[in-house]
Amino acid sequence: MSDEVLLQVENLQTGYGDLQVVRDVSVTVRAGEITVLLGRNGAGKTTTLRAITGLNRVTAGEVRYLGETITSVPSHARVSRGMSYVQEGKRIFRELTIEQNLLLGGFSTGERKKKLQQHVAEIYDLFAILGEKRHLPASSMSGGQQQMLAIGQALMARPKLLILDEPSQGLAPVVVKEVLERIHALKATGIGILLVEQDVQDSVAIADEVSVVEMGRTVLTGPAEEITFGQIQAAYFGTAA
Numbered sequence: 001m002s003d004e005v006l007l008q009v010e011n012l013q014t015g016y017g018d019l020q021v022v023r024d025v026s027v028t029v030r031a032g033e034i035t036v037l038l039g040r041n042g043a044g045k046t047t048t049l050r051a052i053t054g055l056n057r058v059t060a061g062e063v064r065y066l067g068e069t070i071t072s073v074p075s076h077a078r079v080s081r082g083m084s085y086v087q088e089g090k091r092i093f094r095e096l097t098i099e100q101n102l103l104l105g106g107f108s109t110g111e112r113k114k115k116l117q118q119h120v121a122e123i124y125d126l127f128a129i130l131g132e133k134r135h136l137p138a139s140s141m142s143g144g145q146q147q148m149l150a151i152g153q154a155l156m157a158r159p160k161l162l163i164l165d166e167p168s169q170g171l172a173p174v175v176v177k178e179v180l181e182r183i184h185a186l187k188a189t190g191i192g193i194l195l196v197e198q199d200v201q202d203s204v205a206i207a208d209e210v211s212v213v214e215m216g217r218t219v220l221t222g223p224a225e226e227i228t229f230g231q232i233q234a235a236y237f238g239t240a241a
């Protein structure tokens with residue numbers, strides 16, 4: 001287990017206008033580790049990610065990132081401090097080529113084209129299929145490959161913390177496994193990953209830390225190796241102690 005805590009969310013409260021959706025969520029992500037955030041539809045997972053990334057206002061609790069409270073730091077400043085967020089639904093540019101999509105992902109770094117090309121080559125090392133298809137339009141790729149492109153695009157911003165909202169959504173089970181395996185391989189780069197998932201079994205298999213949210217509250221949290229499938233199920237269905 002790494003000791004470097006990248007993200008520490010404590011007793012988070014957030015929502016939409018007057019509607020409080022997240023009432024008490026706590027989650028920790030360490031460098032070189034994967035924290036999986038689980039919960040049923042509507043439990044408040046996406047809303048939690050939106051508050052962490054600065055898209056939703058925090059009404060109580062704390063978001064600490066790289067040792068600093070960032071609760072009032074604007075979203076774009078969180079990006080430039082190394083927080084990359086891949087929202088649900090593969091937000092890529094379908095008509096652009098894979099390589100153009102990746103280069104756009106690195107645009108915010110302000111680095112020169114040569115440096116960006118080096119980073120693109122690193123992405124091809126991580127996701128070989130993107131390199132093979134680099135000159136094809138993104139729309140020509142399968143759902144799983146487009147998800148890898150969305151992740152590759154986020155990595156081009158050179159994040160310390162990568163936040164992924166349901167990358168397995170809409171993918172066939174065999175493709176889900178492949179995408180999660182690729183995400184697992186990213187740990188070796190030293191970044192921390194916060195992964196929201198519906199696919200409990202496969203995501204817990206790659207997790208270091210697990211948190212389950214039910215009706216806007218963290219009901220179970222701890223190291224993946226100490227948490228049983230039965231405990232996760234009970235937390236999911238609101239029967240946890």
Ligand SMILES: Nc1ncnc2c1ncn2[C@@H]1O[C@H](COP(=O)(O)OP(=O)(O)OP(=O)(O)O)[C@@H](O)[C@H]1O
Nearest residue numbers: 016019021039040041042043044045046047048198
């Ligand atoms: N823009 C919004 N305005 C008002 N309420 C919203 C908005 N987005 C989500 N909600 C509500 O907030 C609650 C939590 O939604 P959220 O998307 O965070 O859940 P989730 O755990 O990510 O579930 P899912 O897996 O379905 O995305 C739901 O009741 C949802 O209807």
